Amino acid sequence: MDIGNLRREYHQGSLRRVGLRKDPFDQFELWFNQACDSDITDPNAMSLATASKNAHPTVRTVLLKYFDRDGFVFFTNLESTKARQIADNSSVSVLFPWLALVRQLIIEGNAEKISTTEALKYFIKRPRGSQLGAWVSKQSSIVSSRVMLEMKYKEIKQKFAQAEIPLPSFWGGYRIRPIQFEFWQGQPNRLHDRFRYTRKSNGLWEIERLAP
Numbered sequence: 001m002d003i004g005n006l007r008r009e010y011h012q013g014s015l016r017r018v019g020l021r022k023d024p025f026d027q028f029e030l031w032f033n034q035a036c037d038s039d040i041t042d043p044n045a046m047s048l049a050t051a052s053k054n055a056h057p058t059v060r061t062v063l064l065k066y067f068d069r070d071g072f073v074f075f076t077n078l079e080s081t082k083a084r085q086i087a088d089n090s091s092v093s094v095l096f097p098w099l100a101l102v103r104q105l106i107i108e109g110n111a112e113k114i115s116t117t118e119a120l121k122y123f124i125k126r127p128r129g130s131q132l133g134a135w136v137s138k139q140s141s142i143v144s145s146r147v148m149l150e151m152k153y154k155e156i157k158q159k160f161a162q163a164e165i166p167l168p169s170f171w172g173g174y175r176i177r178p179i180q181f182e183f184w185q186g187q188p189n190r191l192h193d194r195f196r197y198t199r200k201s202n203g204l205w206e207i208e209r210l211a212p
């Protein structure tokens with residue numbers, strides 16, 4: 001297959017300054033709702049980039065679980081590679097790849113751990129299997145085999161058979177507080193629309209069009 005020939009023209013609506021919401025959270029909500037109303041699988045999946053102290057970057061998918069004007073929240077293992085990197089360097093970036101709508105949305109900001117109370121509020125709503133999975137997985141560490149993982153799952157399942165599953169101390173969430181958003185809409189002839197919102201010291205957002 002000639003990968004170099006894999007391309008398509010983009011004709012799915014445009015993004016004009018006049019139609020932009022002044023507040024990037026409002027613009028995010030609009031696009032997020034449109035992604036949810038489309039056929040996109042996992043519209044809340046976002047690529048999360050973190051970097052170590054030595055500026056070594058890592059990227060992986062996580063699920064956005066809720067958002068408001070305080071930021072964007074995801075849940076994970078607090079001893080994972082991403083968690084260790086965030087502890088060293090709280091600057092992160094996330095990207096929503098809404099390719100079916102010819103859109104990408106990039107957010108840059110700082111990640112901070114949410115409180116145990118807030119994490120618990122979400123944890124208790126998770127399906128029991130996911131709660132058990134959180135206990136089983138020492139995320140990002142090396143495991144000898146799948147059999148070991150499944151044995152540990154059975155053990156934990158028995159241990160908590162008669163009880164509610166407690167929140168593991170090593171499981172929780174992060175809130176990304178945005179400092180910048182970029183909304184990208186594909187256009188014909190590679191003249192794509194890109195708008196960047198940057199938060200100013202007075203709390204207002206500056207909107208600039210970027211070259212594609």
Ligand SMILES: Cc1cc2nc3c(=O)[nH]c(=O)nc-3n(C[C@H](O)[C@H](O)[C@H](O)COP(=O)(O)O)c2cc1C
Pocket residue numbers: 042045058059060061062063064074075076077080081082083139140
């Ligand atoms: C669709 C999808 C959703 C995922 N959602 C999460 C998530 O919400 N939290 C999480 O910790 N890992 C999630 N993962 C797994 C991560 O991509 C990653 O493998 C894991 O968090 C370990 O990353 P790390 O070793 O860089 O810390 C998801 C993967 C996929 C493909």
